[in-house]
Amino acid sequence: MPTPTPAPRVTIRDVAQAAGVSAATVSFVLNDTPGQTLRPETRVRVRAAASELGYQPHRLARALREGSSRLVLLKVGALPATGRSLPSLIAGMEAELHHHGYALVVSYGDPGRDTELLEAVAPHTVLDLPAIYASPEATADGGWAEGFAAHTANQLGHLIDRGHRSIAFVVPHDPATRGLARLRVRFAQDVAAQRHAALRVVELSPSASVVEMLRALRPAAQSTPPTAVAAFDDDTAFAILSAMVDLGWRAPDDLAVIGFDEGPHAALWHPALTSVRIEAEEFGRRAALRAIGLDPGDWIGTPSTVTPRATT
Amino acid sequence: MPTPTPAPRVTIRDVAQAAGVSAATVSFVLNDTPGQTLRPETRVRVRAAASELGYQPHRLARALREGSSRLVLLKVGALPATGRSLPSLIAGMEAELHHHGYALVVSYGDPGRDTELLEAVAPHTVLDLPAIYASPEATADGGWAEGFAAHTANQLGHLIDRGHRSIAFVVPHDPATRGLARLRVRFAQDVAAQRHAALRVVELSPSASVVEMLRALRPAAQSTPPTAVAAFDDDTAFAILSAMVDLGWRAPDDLAVIGFDEGPHAALWHPALTSVRIEAEEFGRRAALRAIGLDPGDWIGTPSTVTPRATT
DNA sequence: GGTAGCTACTAAATCGATTAAGTGCCCGGT
């Protein structure tokens, strides 16, 4: 069992003693507290002593005093972690927060269980992704949803550009992704309406198989059956591709398939899956800035690109 | 931006006042501090006041005093998160820690950047998975590696049971999984030696393609080319299956393939991948108990089962 | 009858950093 810190802590008092000043002065210097007049040479002496001793402020003590610690908690819940957008969002946030002396804690646990976590880390800000996605006016919240709107437009756009006019939008049956799915559906409908394509929304059922769902897509009576499927995410696309093999259908001729939020498996799959690649790193940086109360400045949007492969 | 706690905090002093005792007494009661003699009715009064006011101890204050918070940090690093073992390990740890009033923080970030995290959360224990896997005598450490030994035996055993006597063990070329790969290789070699099978260890090269690797497996001169591949993980197995399609080889007749640490994609793939399913939940519970210094009791081992599918 | 020892508590120190409220000292103005 590894023990955390056997080394004796260097406190602010040690630094104060070494620099020949009081602890308060050390705090003023190291935090650049505004409204404090200090002799430049004192500042130098304090800083020298601090780095000499390798002083690291005890963040728990600081958090106790300040009321919250310099941490941002990102609640991810049971959101699908297959795509690259979440990891890249996290990477971006982490990098930016690090730059400002903050740290990121990512919670994948179920929401009911995170009371301890919340209490124990006393985050400066909590970003609850499932909650954001689930809220109806998610669009109003600083760009979270605008991005998804653009990416969804990208996804459907790719199919429409290739001539598809009747498209099925398939979402999984999963309470964890309900909010996000609803959001995506709304955006997909907007795009379809604008570009004069017919959109059919299909929710996978836990009872019926994907094969049955696909069969139902093409009843004899239906005049214009969908020629393409836009999936909620790559995993949904894989499930569809898998069922297509069972049916003897081939992509893209019998049915084109496009995934969303491209993950590492898209290129590996047979046939290789066309998907929408979302680079959320820059977006993560901006989310981080907003979270700690800094102005992220102007913004044009998260870039997303469609990587065309075998299934479209 | 959601602010964390606008509600005024109920402190131990509030409880003390309400119960007509001192703060110290409240602490003694609520923590069942040994060596303290308290009248039962006082205990009742204090507990009543605490729950009446909805008192929750401030964990930062407690952590400051105790030197570390009741948190366990699990460092996962860049370990592959595809399989189910890691999520189930995490779920098990989380459940058990929760039960003892601890919380789990999982860090996926790179090791260099987690100083802030470490400092900010001051964990009671740090479990550094990559480091554990990388250490040469990992076997000695409370069962982490024993499990992998058993699962690897299970993986190779499945192939040997089906008559394969010449097996290739394929590991990815990835510094992040180096330590774990080395460990697995050692166990695989042990099993092969015990069960009189020939084992060839192949590391995928970043320059050569998987197709080339497969071709090299069957040179004309070689007397007993491998008839089966045991992969480091499911993703490696997918890469192999993908290359086999390009070569026109079929599993299992031309080459049998078995994955490891079954993830959700194994069943979806065509052909469906045989893999080793690892349920690490119970193991996670035990790891949690050890982490907080409790005795997990006797143990027989993490169960793992091979789900036979099309590729073997 | 003195004191040792127990019960049932309380007062105060402590963890380490932040910050409001001082405290000398010197300078300028009247």
Next chain:
DNA sequence: ACCGGGCACTTAATCGATTTAGTAGCTACC
């Protein structure tokens, strides 16, 4: 000669829980 005020700091309070060192009051034993 006296006072206001800025400079350059220090003292002490504070965040909230834990824990050591007491302190009454009572019993019991030699």
